[in-house]
Every structure is written in structure tokens, then in C-alpha cells.
Amino acid sequence: MRQPNRRYSEADFERFVPEHHSGNRSDFERDRARVIHSSGLRKLAAKTQVLSPTAGIDFARNRLTHSLEVAQIGRELAAALGLDRDLVDAACLTHDLGHPPFGHNGERALADWASDAGGFEGNAQTLRILTRLEAKRFTDEGVSAGLNLTRAALDASCKYPWSLAEASPGSAKFGYYEDDRPVFEWMRRGAPDRIKCIEAQTMDLSDDIAYSVHDFEDAIVSEYIDPLILTSRSGHDSLIADVADWAGGSFTADELSEAYDRLATTKTWLTRWDGSRRDQAKLKNFTSDVIGRFARAAIRATQEAVDRSIVSGYGASIVVPHEIHAEIAVLKGIVAAFVMSSGRRQPTYRKQRELLTELLDALWAAGEQELEPAFVADFRAAQNDHEAQRVIVDQVASLTDQSAISWHRRLCEVPLV
Structure with a gap:
């Protein structure tokens, strides 16, 4: 294996589920590769940056092209500052994984719908995807550890190292949901409170x-x-x-x-x-x-x-x-x-929010029947309504702009007789 960057400690290279590898890749190269091969990153190609990919403007950036451009800038900054380029690159590629359909406008709709169940925030959703929803490794107890990235890679992807309850007054920005607190605390072990690396x-x-x-x-x-x-x-x-x-x-x-x-x-x-x-x-x-x-x-x-x-x-x-x-x-x-x-x-923004709200309501009413298999298992495992609502939010947040429109058409629009 390639020698690790000496600026980083053994704790930085730890994974929530221990792994042992052979080969020439460094741990941070492996992290970057896992993100690149993730379905969450591919879905960003069909999610709104500023203009929706469904708007018919084929030159506009989407969340994937934006993330690639962020990663390019990040690699150059990292090289100049003596940081590990693969680590920063991986963080840049992950930074928007949690964005739902229709970008920040969709984020607002999901946050309103889930206001009594812990809210919604794209950055908190990113941590959830990386550590739970995008499954690659499991604990001995059979619980998904997501992509099981190194502690340093997870920490580097975290813009807001605090929960909704800990957010500044008037701010809706936070980095984790309460039921993801255990992995957040593992990730931040030894880190100063509220300080980004x-x-x-x-x-x-x-x-x-x-x-x-x-x-x-x-x-x-x-x-x-x-x-x-x-x-x-x-x-x-x-x-x-x-x-x-x-x-x-x-x-x-x-x-x-x-x-x-x-x-x-x-x-x-x-x-x-x-x-x-x-x-x-x-x-x-x-x-x-x-x-x-x-x-x-x-x-x-x-x-x-x-x-x-x-x-x-x-x-x-x-x-x-x-x-x-x-x-x-x-x-x-x-x-x-x-x-x-x-x-x-x-009018477009309003219609997008209405579409997502109606879709959330329809899925909530249908229970597990309309969910994808992975989310069906989560829904069945939910211990209360708030946990079940979080599963519905996870499902909708995972959709692209076009798939959200298609799901809404199938579940919410009254067919013509």
C-alpha cells in the first residue's frame, strides 16, 4: 500500500467498520474511488444546480458537473496548501450528495414536511448517505455503515459540525440528524467543538x-x-x-x-x-x-x-x-x-415545492407499498412515526428531478377516465 501522508494520524485513517487492504492505493484514494463509483454521485447528473435538468437547457450545470468543478478547484487548493489532494477531492465530490430533487428549493419543501421529525438539511443528508444509505459495508450486527469512509474523509465532507438543536438562532444549517449522532460523534472524536477541519x-x-x-x-x-x-x-x-x-x-x-x-x-x-x-x-x-x-x-x-x-x-x-x-x-x-x-x-419554484409535498404525502399515506426495497426495510424497522417519516424523506431525497416528476405523476395525478 502507498505510504500515507505523514500529516495525518492513525485516527484519521480509521473506518467505522475496520477494513484491511492490500494494493498500492492509499486510504484516501480508496475513499475517493468509493465516492466516484457511488450511485448517489451518479444521481447528481439529474439534479438541479440552478436550473433543473428537466428545463430543456442542455448546457446548464447540474449537481454532478458542479461537484466535479468543485473537486478540481479543491485539488489545486490542497496542492498549494500541503493537504492531501485525494482527501480534499473526495470531500468536494461528496459535498452535494444529500441534495434532493430541485436543489435548495426542494430542500425547503422537505424541511417543511419533516419539521416535526428532525427537519431536513442537504449536508445532514450527505452524512446519512455516506454512513448509512449508500451501503457497502455492514457492522457485525448487520447494520449498514454506508461507504465506510475514513474518519478524515467524513470529517472533511462536513460543512456544519453540529445538529439542528445546536444551530445558531435563525440558521437552518446543520450537519447531522439526531439518529445519526453515534456516527457523527465517532467521526468528530477528538475534534474541537463546532470547528471545521x-x-x-x-x-x-x-x-x-x-x-x-x-x-x-x-x-x-x-x-x-x-x-x-x-x-x-x-x-x-x-x-x-x-x-x-x-x-x-x-x-x-x-x-x-x-x-x-x-x-x-x-x-x-x-x-x-x-x-x-x-x-x-x-x-x-x-x-x-x-x-x-x-x-x-x-x-x-x-x-x-x-x-x-x-x-x-x-x-x-x-x-x-x-x-x-x-x-x-x-x-x-x-x-x-x-x-x-x-x-x-x-411559479416554477412554487410548483416544484407543491409537487414534492404532494409526493411526500402520497408516500406517507401508502406506507411501505410504494417504497423501493431498501427503504421498505427501513420503514418496517421504524420504531415510531418520526422514524417512519425520516424513511419517506430519505426515499424522496434520493430521487432525481425527473424521477420525482414521474413518481408524482404515477401516485398523485388523477388519471383521466
């Missing part, structure tokens, strides 16, 4: 960079954003106010306006869009330039913040300059204003 921070930054830039690119190509309007500064003050609202008060309007100006003076900033190859190339070069700038700034600031080589785990933190955070927030906020918060999208 540096590999998880690297994954989180890679995600921020990727979706701020690529969602902006997709919104231009799909013509939700007209670069001419951005360049002309039509409604600029109103746009900055919308971005500030989206950023949740993390930046002043002046800081966001200055960040906008820095982005708009980038040589590859697009001033028009006609779909020509020249415009396609300029837009692609803008995304490359901005990703590089964001990554280099974070690497430089992180290296300057420590007086030694970057260490693994909790020995250091990723540092992102405030002005870079502001530029990321501007790109996210522009997409939010023109796409997610756009009036033309609201």
Missing part, C-alpha cells in the same frame, strides 16, 4: 468559488442576465441593495459596490452577449480569471497567516480576504437577483 474549509471555499462564478456564467448563457444591463449600470443601486440583502448584512453597500467595480474592470468582463464563439471564449476566460484570482488570494492569505507549512485537521484555518468574500457575494447576489428571486421563476 481545514480540509472541510477548503471544500467549502472551493464550493463558494465554483458556484459563484459558474452560476453567473450559466445565467448569462441562458440569458437570465444581460451583460449590457450590468455594464450600463441600469438600476445599479437597486441591484447592490438586492445583493446586500442576499448577503445577509455581511457587507455594506459601499463594500459590495467596490467589489462590483473590481469585477467589472476585469479585462474579460463581458459587456454584451450574442452567443458567438468570441463571446463564449470571453465569458469562459472571465470565469477562469476570477477563479484563479479568488484561489490565489486565499492561498496567499492563508500562507501568510501561519508561520509554518499548512498542517492537516485543526492546525490552521483557511483565510479569505474580506474583499474577495465581497466579490464572491456580488456574483452570488447578481444570480440571486436575476434568477432565484426573479418573478418569472417563482
